[in-house]
Amino acid sequence: xxxxxxxxxxxxxxxxxxxxxxxxxxxxxxxxxxxxxxxxxxxxxxxxxxxxxxxxxxxxxxxxxxxxxxxxxxxxxxxxxxxxxxxxxxxxxxxxxxxxxxxxxxxxxxxxxxxxxxxxxxxxxxxxxxxxxxxxxxxxxxxxxxxxxxxxxxxxxxxxxxxxxxxxxxxxxxxxxxxxxxxxxxxxxxxxxxxxxxxxxxxxxxxxxxxxxxxxxxxxxxxxxxxxxxxxxxxxxxxxxxxxxxxxxxxxxxxxxxxxxxxxxxxxxxxxxxxxxxxx
Numbered sequence: 711x712x713x714x715x716x717x718x719x720x721x722x723x724x725x726x727x728x729x730x731x732x733x734x735x736x737x738x739x740x741x742x743x744x745x746x747x748x749x750x751x752x753x754x755x756x757x758x759x760x761x762x763x764x765x766x767x768x769x770x771x772x773x774x775x776x777x778x779x780x781x782x783x784x785x786x787x788x789x790x791x792x793x794x795x796x797x798x799x800x801x802x803x804x805x806x807x808x809x810x811x812x813x814x815x816x817x818x819x820x821x822x823x824x825x826x827x828x829x830x831x832x833x834x835x836x837x838x839x840x841x842x843x844x845x846x847x848x849x850x851x852x853x854x855x856x857x858x859x860x861x862x863x864x865x866x867x868x869x870x871x872x873x874x875x876x877x878x879x880x881x882x883x884x885x886x887x888x889x890x891x892x893x894x895x896x897x898x899x900x901x902x903x904x905x906x907x908x909x910x911x912x913x914x915x916x917x918x919x920x921x922x923x924x925x926x927x928x929x930x931x932x933x934x935x936x937x938x939x940x941x942x943x944x945x946x947x948x949x950x951x952x953x954x955x956x957x958x959x960x961x962x963x964x965x966x967x968x969x970x971x972x973x974x975x976x977x978x979x980x981x982x983x984x985x986x987x988x989x990x
Contacts, residue, residue, distance in 0.1 A: 715762075716782035718807045719748070728773050728803075729906075734796045736907055741839030742794070743905040744772050750904055751779035754915055757897050758835055758861035761785045765828050769819045769836040769846065773800045776837055781808050789827050791815045820845055824856055831858035840865055840909070844884065847872075851891055854920040861897070861917050869896055869914035881975050883941045887934065889979050890926075893919040926983035933986040940974035940982070947971050955989055962988050 725746040728734070736742035745751055754776060755761065762784035771777045771790035774797075780788050781804075790812060792798050798816055805812040815822065820842055834857055838846060843864050850860065864872070873894045874880035888894055897915045902908040939954040949970035952959040963970045965988035968981060977985075 715784040719778060719782055722778070722804065722807060725773055725775055725778075726906075728800050732773070732796050732800045734773055734794075734800065737794070739841075740794060741770075741841035741843075742772060743837075743840070743907065743909045745775045745837055745900075745905055746773075747904060748775070748779060748782075750900065751776045752783060753898070754837070754861065754863065755779040755783040755785075755835060757915055758833055758859050758917060761833060761835070764858075765789065765832040767791070767824065767828050767832055767834045767836075769834070770839045771801055771814075772797050772837075774804045776835065777801065777804060777812065780835060781811060785811070787811055787813065789813045789815060789832075791817060791819045791822060793818055820849065824850075824853055828856065830856050832856065833858050834860040834862065836861075837863045837913075843868060847884075847888070851887060854891055857920060859917065859919050860892075861915065863900070863913050863915045865909075866899060866912040866914040869916050872916060876978050877975060879975070882944070883937050886937050886979050886982050888918070890924050890928070890933065890983070891921055893917075893921065924983075926980040928983035928986040929990050932990045933983060936986045936989055937974075937982055940977070940985075944974045947973055948977075952985075 736744055763786040765787045766780050766785045768777055768780060768788055768790045771792045777788055777790050788811065790801060792801065793816065798814055801814050805814060870880045871882055871884045872888050873896050874885045895917050897917050900913045902912065935955050940948060940951050943951040947970060948963060949959050952962060956962040960970055966984040
């Protein structure tokens, strides 16, 4: 590798040898699909911007493909969360090669308190396990004061829902709640053949940058109720779907200056916030 930060890689065995030595086979129950190509993992590590000297949180580190890349790109400290003991044994060998720069946490990322793990602000860079990617994202939306940025890999279908503008079929609850608090952009796709084993879907890396303030004022709990009601019956007009949150949807829509014949997918994030304020 051309840079000094990556010099440690020369002394490490190939990741496929690591998988064989530790008898690591991807487990469907853990949502595992390993990314072993260092060119691709370094592309992901660079996607969130310069991480030189930064603390980076990685979820589902697996055998360490992305972990190696983060360290090679100059991360000052990587905190890697992994629940698979086989992978942790392999990661301990990597930690020994970069003393003081890699902390391993055994546990379930959905249950771990990130506030106890990293300084503020830190960054998340992760190839997320598909089976918990959306719950993890909603968890982090409540912790945005901790993060400077998030560079995350999702199934392409989920990524498209996150970044979708209003007016289309992909636009929904996930779009509104993420875009209310973050700038979101798709960065690049990775084909199934990039992974071991190959999943049946294409993956997309997205970048999320927390906003200093939400796009429009609203109480989060109320906004969540309104958005869930509207998209829970997305084929219906708002005058019908909003009966779950108001006895008089027509008055609610009038207060928000919205036409009752609109459907959920027609509303911008700001208009959903106006509805939430009317409910509150």
